[in-house]
Amino acid sequence: MDKNICMDQQKRKDLNLRLGNLILAIFLATVPTAITYGTLSIHGLNICRNLSSKVSDKDTIKKNCDEAAWDTTKSYIILIGFFITLPTWMWFYLSMKKKEGN
Numbered sequence: 001m002d003k004n005i006c007m008d009q010q011k012r013k014d015l016n017l018r019l020g021n022l023i024l025a026i027f028l029a030t031v032p033t034a035i036t037y038g039t040l041s042i043h044g045l046n047i048c049r050n051l052s053s054k055v056s057d058k059d060t061i062k063k064n065c066d067e068a069a070w071d072t073t074k075s076y077i078i079l080i081g082f083f084i085t086l087p088t089w090m091w092f093y094l095s096m097k098k099k100e101g102n
Contacts, residue, residue: 017096025089033081037073040080044069 048065052058 017100018093021092021096022085022089025085025092029081029085029088032084033077036080036084037077040073040076041070044073 045066048062048069051065052062055061
């Protein structure tokens with residue numbers, strides 16, 4: 001009976017460790033995610049600026065290109081956040097698990 005209680009406590013402790021590290025990783029990943037998002041946005045707008053300088057109908061092309069660049073960048077924000085948060089979370093979790101084992 002004590003063995004089951006001990007295992008339940010260990011599972012609960014492991015779940016708390018995972019959730020706590022996930023919250024910490026999400027919090028810490030906001031800055032690199034924002035930097036990546038900003039970099040991609042600037043890159044897209046630079047492409048639009050260069051494209052509009054090479055065509056005759058500058059205003060229409062620039063406006064449409066800017067909208068497309070922002071829309072494209074916005075569509076990647078979740079993916080960017082995921083690929084920055086996941087390794088951060090795993091690193092925290094594995095580090096804490098290793099520390100807990102010692």
